[in-house]
Amino acid sequence: MIALTRFRLAAYVRSHRAFQPLIGLLVLLAILYGSPLPAGAELGAMADSAAILIPVFAWAARGLLDNEPDEQRMIAITAVGRREAVVGIGAAWIFNAGLAAISFAVLTLRLSGRPEVAAVLAGVGLHVIAITAGTTLGALTSRPIVGSPAASTLALLLGYLAVLLLSLSGLPWLTVPLMMWMREAHHGELLAHFPALAAWSLLWPLIGLAAYGGLRRTRP
Amino acid sequence: MRVSNLSFRYRRRAPWVLSNVDLAFARGDVTEIVGRNGAGKSTLLRLLAGLLRPLDGTISERPDVVGYAPERFPSGQPFTMAGYLRHMARVRRADPREVEAWAERLGMSDLLGHRLPDLSMGSAHKVGLAQALLGDPGLLVLDEPFAGLDATTRAELPLIIAEVAERGGLVIVSDHQGELRGFPGLRRIEVGETTAREVAPEVAAAEPDAPPRTAPEEAVTILEVVVAVSRARELADRLRGEGHTVRMSEAEVAE
Numbered sequence: 001m002i003a004l005t006r007f008r009l010a011a012y013v014r015s016h017r018a019f020q021p022l023i024g025l026l027v028l029l030a031i032l033y034g035s036p037l038p039a040g041a042e043l044g045a046m047a048d049s050a051a052i053l054i055p056v057f058a059w060a061a062r063g064l065l066d067n068e069p070d071e072q073r074m075i076a077i078t079a080v081g082r083r084e085a086v087v088g089i090g091a092a093w094i095f096n097a098g099l100a101a102i103s104f105a106v107l108t109l110r111l112s113g114r115p116e117v118a119a120v121l122a123g124v125g126l127h128v129i130a131i132t133a134g135t136t137l138g139a140l141t142s143r144p145i146v147g148s149p150a151a152s153t154l155a156l157l158l159g160y161l162a163v164l165l166l167s168l169s170g171l172p173w174l175t176v177p178l179m180m181w182m183r184e185a186h187h188g189e190l191l192a193h194f195p196a197l198a199a200w201s202l203l204w205p206l207i208g209l210a211a212y213g214g215l216r217r218t219r220p
Numbered sequence: 221m222r223v224s225n226l227s228f229r230y231r232r233r234a235p236w237v238l239s240n241v242d243l244a245f246a247r248g249d250v251t252e253i254v255g256r257n258g259a260g261k262s263t264l265l266r267l268l269a270g271l272l273r274p275l276d277g278t279i280s281e282r283p284d285v286v287g288y289a290p291e292r293f294p295s296g297q298p299f300t301m302a303g304y305l306r307h308m309a310r311v312r313r314a315d316p317r318e319v320e321a322w323a324e325r326l327g328m329s330d331l332l333g334h335r336l337p338d339l340s341m342g343s344a345h346k347v348g349l350a351q352a353l354l355g356d357p358g359l360l361v362l363d364e365p366f367a368g369l370d371a372t373t374r375a376e377l378p379l380i381i382a383e384v385a386e387r388g389g390l391v392i393v394s395d396h397q398g399e400l401r402g403f404p405g406l407r408r409i410e411v412g413e414t415t416a417r418e419v420a421p422e423v424a425a426a427e428p429d430a431p432p433r434t435a436p437e438e439a440v441t442i443l444e445v446v447v448a449v450s451r452a453r454e455l456a457d458r459l460r461g462e463g464h465t466v467r468m469s470e471a472e473v474a475e
Contacts, residue, residue, distance in 0.1 A: 003307070003310035004311045006310075010299075011298060011299070014298035014299070069294030069297065070294075071290040072294045072297065074266070074269075074288060074290060075290070075351060075352075076311070077270070077271055078269050078270065078271065078286040078287065078288040079286075079308070079311045079312050080311065217273060220271050
């Protein structure tokens with residue numbers, strides 16, 4: 001599985017398609033951190049970063065999974081069996097962790113004050129959840145699941161918008177509560193609720209990953 | 221490997237591609253899948269390779285190591301031939317030295333440093349065959365393996381298939397060009413009308429889309445060949461692979 005993960009990451013980076021989400025990330029970072037972050041706004045900035053980067057993570061995950069030609073995916077399935085789908089998710093997650101590390105490094109450089117350890121840990125945790133959510137959205141819009149590239153792009157954008165709108169509505173428990181992350185982080189309430197909020201936030205991506213695994217059983 | 225009551229279609233309400241198929245394969249079997257275009261040969265191959273799941277029925281006792289060479293190798297990948305095959309050797313947990321060995325056997329050693337997108341169709345097809353052969357597959361599934369191959373590799377491939385079978389491997393081939401006709405002990409499965417059934421070689425040879433290479437009534441002759449003892453078996457195997465009858469007793473070899 002490690003060899004196939006390395007193969008897929010190498011294929012994605014060498015194809016230069018990996019630069020597309022990377023450029024998107026750099027544009028976002030330029031907008032978000034054009035000016036230094038004021039002292040006391042560290043956790044709020046980390047929550048904003050995690051929530052805003054989800055579509056970049058989804059774009060990168062879909063790009064990595066779709067980078068492999070269908071016949072090569074068939075070859076991979078005969079080599080490692082049904083773990084091929086798990087390897088794809090793992091490779092996308094690792095690539096997105098790299099993007100998140102770049103974002104986190106830039107964010108840290110733009111901080112005016114020194115953040116608390118608990119705030120940093122919560123920020124890292126939110127990014128881990130965001131990576132998982134973005135990877136899930138990317139996987140659910142990848143070619144084996146949504147055949148048309150146009151429909152796939154639309155589904156990715158509408159999927160993220162739906163998550164934002166649902167988390168704004170009175171029914172945030174129906175999705176990953178992104179707006180709640182940001183609101184509680186900016187009001188200094190996030191750390192008190194973090195374990196419950198993290199568990200709730202991870203629930204939907206895990207359900208999405210299970211759905212992806214189920215769909216891939218009949219869509220090699 | 222046993223196929224029991226297998227049925228498959230691609231979507232709900234779509235017509236069945238295969239229905240109630242029963243097949244059995246023994247270790248060392250070499251089987252040719254025949255049928256007209258669109259009959260479901262590639263679908264059957266993908267089911268046998270474990271790429272598709274039967275909607276009904278089962279495929280049991282599939283060997284652990286499966287090699288699959290698709291009809292069209294995806295050459296649009298950002299690797300050199302050597303880089304790709306070394307990655308595949310690691311993925312398939314094969315000895316990396318196999319890469320050079322198969323490259324030499326398939327006549328593409330001089331192309332190892334070439335990028336996959338720059339390869340000709342035939343060379344790309346050889347890469348597909350080489351990756352499938354890595355790691356001593358117990359089940360080798362080849363979809364139109366002779367397409368685009370040069371004459372030397374076309375003659376070599378039956379020998380490779382025979383070696384896999386001698387090792388106890390199971391080889392299943394879809395072969396529109398009939399290159400395996402005359403292969404000793406070849407089994408044939410005809411796909412069509414949503415069924416797949418074993419047919420006698422004569423029936424398969426009568427297919428309109430796959431005419432026999434030699435007309436039955438064509439006169440035959442006996443050709444004597446003088447060859448070094450060390451190369452006799454290799455030549456005999458090669459000629460058998462091309463469909464000729466070869467008689468070679470041990471006494472004759474000793475002479």
